[in-house]
Amino acid sequence: MQTLPSFLSFKPRDFSLPNSSWGSEMMRMYDHYNSQCEVETEGGEKQEGKWRRLPSYNRLLKYATGGLYLSKMIQSNARLFTRHIRDPGAAFEYVLFVNSEEQKCVCIFQAGHLLEGPPGHVHGGAIATMIDTVTGTHATVLSGPVMTANLNINYRSPIPLGSTVLLESSLDKKEGRKTFIRCRVTSTDGSKLHSETSALFLSITVSHLLLGV
Template sequence: MQAFWRTGSQLIKGLAHWTGPRYHPGTSGELLLHPFQRSSWTPLWTTSAPFCQSLYLKDYGFPNPSWRQEMVEQFEKFTALSKDGMWRKMPNRMQFLDLMPEWLKGGFEERKHSNSRYFLRCVDAEGLGFEFVLFFNASEKRMVALFQPGSYLEGPTGFVHGGALAAILDTTFGGCALYSMGKILTANLNINYKSSAHPAGFKDFSSGTHPFRVI
């Protein structure tokens, strides 16, 4: 598999130019991963829709009853590795903008719609869609994804749809590039599948910032 990216500035016109401080791996700077802690945050929901508010504020990247034991064990492993700061769990929310660190949001906020969803969060029920969590290592510029596909991601009977696998792979690769290099969009993604995947199975993926192959 090979994945290539172009910077967002090459592909999106009209985005605001960010002139503020940037995070650089290996420095004392920190990724601001909790956008709802911003002092200037304005709620997108009214008190008449508490369910929607809790739905969009929730971080879905934690174990739930649908997770297989192997996925829970890997989650606990990387959570333990995160204690020294080398690894960091990425937020897993309903909208893509809420997954981004503050220093990358310039030019995107005005495009946000309150009723939109990040594609991988298209299924509400636990265990039926994309069950996943990402961990990022800034010093190694490496992203690890723990992924359990649900039965709503089926293609041919008994197998996960190739598009669903491509989506989680693109999220892993793109997320690594995003946190390592800044605003990006996937320009080209070529996948040669070497084996099949089954619903409710467990997969783990690792990515770096250079073209690579997964077998």
């Protein structure tokens, strides 16, 4: 049997899949949404559900169409900020699901020990990073490539290190190049509100990314 050359058989690591660092609540929520990505009809056939899991790599550009070539041009050693730490569970552990029909996106986020701000709790900047990641990804799904224009975050209650929370993103409105998104960070049962955000993203072209304009 003929085998493929190693460079053709290489598969990038998908960081949105479960690993040994995921706690029971992270796994429970993952199973809850992942089970809705594919449903069984009355006839026993499988079909797409209302949710879709988004794969996540350590660099967005590298695994996009034509990205391997472009990544050599634009700092090939760059890594996505939330995915550059190799140690599972140490920092940002998260997975995103999108619901195109309802124009919603949900993120299950487990905060690692390297994200400490106030003793025993997650740094506000790390929370903002996750909010920007989730709302930006959601805006990209809705409008194509975008860049953040504004994030307005109201922090309501701290997030304990090691805990699992939900980030729920929804479309507010679209006006030309502008996409307005709202996001809530809550406990997984929805009983505690950690933060509320309104965000604005501007649609861009690939030339904006390549030329930095």
